[in-house]
Amino acid sequence: MAQYPELTKPTVSIEPDMAADLDAGQRRGRRRFRLQFILVWVILIGALVGALVAINKIDPVFISTWGPFILGGAGLTIVICVGSIVLATMLAVLGAFGRLSRNPVTFGLASLYVSLVRGTPLLVQIIFIYFALPQLGIVLPALPAGIIALGFNYGAYMTEIFRAGIQAVPRGQREAAEALAMPERLVMRRIVLPQAVRIVIPAIGNEFIAMIKDSALVSIIGVTELLWRAEAIGTQKFRTLEAILIAALVYWVLTIIFSFFQERLERRMARADR
């Protein structure tokens, strides 16, 4: 047996007011970090804007005249996103049950859906639904076509998220519920799903942010959303730089706003179990 030196009693003892001082000090440190990091953002963004103004190629008149027109596309962007996320969520729930099903037909259907959609580019899917389906006699207006394409695409990715979320609920939860004689459906609805939802919320939030940006792709089929408007007016007035900058800024702000709400929801969910 090795000999260990005798443990000596700690010579420093922490008094209550000392603990309070330490705590206050740490909080001051965190606040200083936040202030400094915000300052870095302000300086960098200021420098970028300053440089753009300095080279004197930006037309402020175009921005003030056509800015509101481009901004008006944000409403449609949000409509597309909300419509697609609703469709995607419904498809994902069905898809996840299919992927977990012991019925070979259901499982086959769901896994083919996921494989097909994830194996082809979103842009191809959008073009297929709007330009190719009419050849089969299925003609959809641009907006529904765009929402369906995005919803189908994200539904496939979210299928895998939901499936993983359901599988991430510990097996003991299901067993405990089964041991209480709950029938399978009840186990799923009351015990597994509520816990799976908590697990997948962060991942679903990320999907929604990705979707806000991918919604720009439907401009290709003439949905008059944010990017379409920016491109149209920018090309027409030979002011694409200003137009695209405005569109980019709006996408950025939209994702920041959404992230803010997502973070708050996650924090509330984390608290709910305590």
Add this chain to the structure above:
Amino acid sequence: MNNEPDKVIVHVEGVHKYFGRLHVLRGVDLEVVRGEAVMLIGRSGSGKTTLLRCINFLEEPSAGAIELDGLRVDADPLRSRDRAHREQIRQIRLRAGMLFQEFNLFPHMTVLQNCIEAPIRVRGLGRDEAVALAERYLAKVGLLDKRDEHPARLSGGQQQRTAIARALCMEPKVLMFDEPTSALDPELIGEVLHVMEELAHEGTTMIVVTHEMHFAQEAADRVLFMEEGEIVEQGPPEQVLNEPRDDRTKQFLRRFLATASA
């Protein structure tokens, strides 16, 4: 209280269980009568837990039959998805409460909700009735004041006691415990064993897989020693634990006591 004291509540008949090619239970027969507290001991891997899980079909036995309070279900591993078979299994589970090593409380529900969920949705009790029942059993395990807490706020011992109350709310014919104190810090084991001992003395029919020899000594009516998927020796606790007849039991107890006191 017991008008038919010798009525057989649990009857395990020639149960075999294979995991793949591993023969985990090799023809187990067991009868438990009403009010009896049976303790299963044996080294890990001897099949104690699997036997318990076969009784309420959390594992489908590979062969044999389970009879629980008059309801007999034959093992039918190939038909385990069959609707009628599933329903029979559910009827078995209504009669058998189960406690797990890891408690498995539902984390998104409060203590009270944990206790009333199945009584309302499975037994069809009214909400008031279920709450009254839950409050009675929570008081019994000493946790009535925690009724509105979520499990994450409770200690391990409190969680296991909540799980006991939850199982009692189904008013099962037999309670099965799968190493209920193995996941607990040493200082929390006592409070759970205390509740279990009380239940045993009140005449609750129970089957307990345990490593707590002291507890078995105090609370068991019968101790079974399992080894390699078979019941090797059984009898009153004084006999099995103090004067074991089978060499394998002797060896197990000798080793167990040696490691326990080290």
